[in-house]
Amino acid sequence: MDNLIKALTETFGPSGEEDEVRTLIKSLAKGKIDRVYEDALGNLYLEREGPAPKIMVSAHMDEIGVIITHIDDNGFIRIAPVGGMSAQALPGKRFRFRSGTIGTVYHEKLKNIKELDWTKIYLDIGQPDRKAAMKLVNIGDLACYDQSFRAMEGGRCISKAMDDRVGCAVMLETINRLPRELPQAVCFLFSVQEEVGLRGATTAAYRYEPDYGIAVDVTLVGDTPKAHTMEVSLGKGPAIKVKDRSVLCHPLVRKLMVDAAAKNNIPYQLEVLERGGTDAGAIHISREGVPSGAISIPCRYVHSPSEVVDSADLENAVLLLEKLLTQNWPKQERSY
Ligand SMILES: [Zn+2]
Structure with missing residues (x-):
């Protein structure tokens, strides 16, 4: 995945000017998706068809x-x-x-x-x-x-904009691996303007009307010298979000994630993030409410030009997302 992450992180894309990232992602996903469209704000939707329910998986294209x-x-x-x-x-x-x-x-x-x-x-x-x-x-x-991507000895890598181009990379890699038929419809949203207040995901969730939401984003870690106390460490697997400042993850979505990880022997960590938010924060309060959760990539030095992630965490995040999307999600009962 190193080449994919290099291409994505080195592309210019501050909030509001995500078009170069969007063009790159569109070219990378070509031929692997049923429907591709954009909206007025610049969100990119890659849809895979399937029966109900509808799941929206979101990673943001913008960087600080x-x-x-x-x-x-x-x-x-x-x-x-x-x-x-x-x-x-x-x-x-x-x-x-x-x-x-x-x-x-x-x-x-x-x-x-x-x-x-x-x-x-x-x-x-x-x-x-x-x-x-x-x-x-x-x-x-x-x-x-202005900082280029570098792979470090031992499987970690360092770049600007890991937040959240690694989320985009995890979604693109998952798209590559999904089978032809899916048990439910999935929309991979590459959102805009997350860093200035989850703005793209807000309008995209309104448009797609998902039954469930999953954000794929980075999270902070507590494993560096005298770090703020936090459970999540680099290299111990993707983190299944419990809470951040934008969302209390829905217990059902969290359980589906934890069960999928346990059943498939995928290492995972539970994340309680005391600062920061993610697209799930916007999706879960769209319309009448959307049960939502997040898969987080542990990342050191978030929002610096040298954000560090672990390749094994990325690989396991892809695996977890793939297992989640190929299993049956419960149909949502709606009473109007
Ligand atoms: Zn982010």
């Missing part, structure tokens, strides 16, 4: 980034975050615009490093003045981290 708010007379650029990004982590980090223009972040003179916030940092794209800079970029342009 920065947006230009101001360009000064000397060509230095002021920026603001699009998605969860801390100014303190940015000095020395490189960013890339859609056009290929790159720059590095640095900060004004500070008395104390604690003063570092978004008002003190700037982006330097190497231009002598505002006029020259404006030939390359404009107010409102988006940039994302």
Whole structure:
């Protein structure tokens, strides 16, 4: 899967400008799906036909980034975050615009490093003045981290935008492995604007009207030095979400996941994430409510340019999703 993850993570796609990722995913899924369509916000739907019930599986295409708010007379650029990004982590980090223009972040003179916030940092794209800079970029342009994918010794890999291109990779790989006939209909949603508030999944769930929702996204881990206490570790299997700030996962969906993992000897962990949310947060409160859960990929240093995941966790996430989608899900009783 390394090549797939390299291609997906290195593609430019901050929230609201996911089109290059969407084009890539469409080309990768060609011929393997019954119906492909997009909506007005840019969500990409890859549908596999089947009888009721309908399951929506969602991974988001967008990554966090920065947006230009101001360009000064000397060509230095002021920026603001699009998605969860801390100014303190940015000095020395490189960013890339859609056009290929790159720059590095640095900060004004500070008395104390604690003063570092978004008002003190700037982006330097190497231009002598505002006029020259404006030939390359404009107010409102988006940039994302400029960092390439690398495989590490021993099966782990490191890149920007693992959040959530690894979720996209897990869905694409699952699509490859599914049999011709499925016991129920499945819509693989590649959503937009998750990082700014689960916006794409909100409208997509309304449109598809699923009976069940499953998000495939990254989660934080508690296995690094003096980390926030958390059960999930890298390399111990995909995490079956119990709760995050956007969703309390439906007990039935959680049970189906746990049972499928146990029955097929797939290692798994239970995830209680105290910060952050995912597309399941939007899907489960769509229309009259949609029982939803999530398969999470353990990931270190989430939202940094060097997010680290374990290949075995990805492989086991694909296996779990494949087993889940090829088993019979209970029909939903609806009383109108
Ligand atoms: Zn995410």
